Amino acid sequence: MSMTITEKILARHANVDQVLPGDLIDVNVDMALANDITAPLAIKVFKEIGTHSVFDPEKIALIPDHFVPNKDIESAEQAKVMREFAYQHQIKHYYEIGQSGIEHVILPDKGLVIPGDLVIGADSHTCTYGALGAFSTGVGSTDLGVIMATGKTWLKVPPTIKLNYEGNLLPWVEGKDLILYTLHELGINGANYHALEFSGTVIKGLSMAQRFTMANMAVEAGAKNGIIEPDEITLAYVAQRSSRSPFVCTTDPDADYEKVIEIGVDKIEPQIAFPHSPDNVRPLSQVGNITLDQVFIGSCTNGRLEDLRKAAMILKGRTVANGTRLIVIPGSQLIYGEAIKEGIIQTLIDAGAVIGPPSCGPCLGGHLGVLAESERALSTSNRNFIGRMGHPKSEVYLASPVVAAASAILGRIGSPDEI
C-alpha cells in the first residue's frame, strides 16, 4: 500500500512494512537531542529510571545554546549538570561553547542528521531537520530521559497535510515569507498533531538554508513534523558533511493525504507577523509606520550563513538608524568564522550592528538583548508571544533577514526597496 514520506520513515523505524495515520508505534531513535534548559530535567528522569548507561553515546547530542555563555549562577549550574553528564557518559556530540552554536543549526551542519533519520529532541524546533527529508519532532524532558536510557519511544502516526507551492517568487520573498504566509493560512492550530509536507516546484528551487527556515516553523502551526522530500540539493548538502548513506524516500504518487493545499506564490509579498502570534501575519505593504527600538537577526530560524550574507548585502555602506539597535548572532561558531572570512562581519560592524556569541541570544528573552517595557523589536526568529523577548508589554514582529536588515536602516519596518 502507498505511504507518504513521513509514514515510510516511521514504518522503517518501527520495523514494520506499513503504518497508517493513528497507529501507535514503538520506534528506534537515530539521534536524541537536548539543550541546557531541557537536558537537566531529562538527566534527572534518566537517573530515576535507574539505568547506568545511555543507549548509545554516539546517538545523543547535548548542546549548550539557550543561556550561554551563562547569564547567571543558576544557568551556569544547569549547564554544568549537562556537561558533567556528557563527560561521565562519554556523549560524543556534546559541543562546548567555542565549537558549538544553536542546536538546530549545528546538527545538520555537522552532518549529524541525514535523510531518512528519526530524530527526537527536547526542543519544539527539532522539526527543523524535516528539511533534510528526516522525521524529527520535539518532546519534553521526561520522554527524552527515557529515550536516553532505551533508544526508543512511542509515537502516534500523524495524518499528512500537503502544501503545494507553485509559481514565481517576487523580489525579496524568501522561505521565511512563505512559511509566515502559510501560518496565516493554517492558523496556529491548523496542523495540530499533523505532518506538514512542503512540496512543489517553488520548494525544489529553495536553498537548504531556506528549507530549514520553513521546516523550523512547522511547529508554529501545531504540526508534529514538517518535511521536504530529499533531492539533489539535499544530497549535495549531506554528502559534504556525513559519510553515512542516507535512506532517501519520497511519497508514493497515490498516497493518502488528509488534505492538499495549493499555494500560488506569484502575489506573495514579504510577510510580517504582528504581535503576539506567528499567524497574525500581514503583507509588508499593509504594515504602516511601525518604528523599531531593536532588530535581531539570528536564531535557529534565520541565523545561517546565507541569512547573514543577505543582511550584509543590504547593510553594506549603510548605517543603522539612530534610535534603533541591531543585534546579529551567527547560528554557530562555524558560521561565525565563515562570516568573518567573507567580510560579512566587517560589513555588519561598519553598519553599526553588535555581534553576539553563537547562541539563541534574545530569541527567548533570556539574555543578550532583552526588551524593556513598551519597546518594539523586529526579529528573524520564530515566536512573538507576549513577553517572548522581554517585558510582557514589549512587542515582537517577525520577518526575514532582508526585511530585518532594511528595517534596521529605516528605523521602522520597511522593504529593501525603500533604502
Add this chain to the structure above:
Amino acid sequence: MKIEGKVWKFGDNVDTDLIIPAKFLNVSDKDKLAKNCFAYLRPDFINTINHGDIIVAGENFGYGSSREHAPLAIKSAGISVIVAESFARIFYRNAFNIGLPILESEEAYLSIREGDQVSVDLSTGEIEDKDISKIFFARPIPDFMREIVDAGGLVEYIKKKGLTDDRCV
C-alpha cells in the same frame, strides 16, 4: 479517582511562554518553577489558588515550546487537573508523562465559569459543575495513555513494566 476544586478559567492558545516565561527557566527545581507559574498573566498565581484547584481553558492549551517546565510549574503550584477544549501536542504528552491529569471537553469549557466548584472523576471522565448543576463528559483518554497516568507518570510506568533491562519501551 475524584478531584474537587475551584475553577480558574483561561482562554484559547495559552502558550508556554505565558505559563512560564523563559527567563525563569534557568532552574529545574519544581517549587521554584511553581513560584513563577503564569508570572505575567496572573502574577502570584501560586498564592492565589488553593491546593487541588482546577484549570479550565479553551483551545490549544500549552501551545509553543517543548518545555516540560510548563506542566511541572502548574502541577507544583497545586493544580490537580486541567480541563481544556484541546491541548497542544507536546504539552499533552508532557502532562501525561509527569502525571498531571488533563481532559478535553468543549462543552465543559463553554459552560463552566471562573470560581465555580467542580468535581472531576478521572476514571470515567465525568466533570460536574456544582454551581450550575451540570455534568459533562470528557473525550476518553487513549488506553495506552491511561496506563501511563495510572502508573503515575512515564518513569513509574517504565519502572513498573520492568522494561529497563531489555531496553524496550
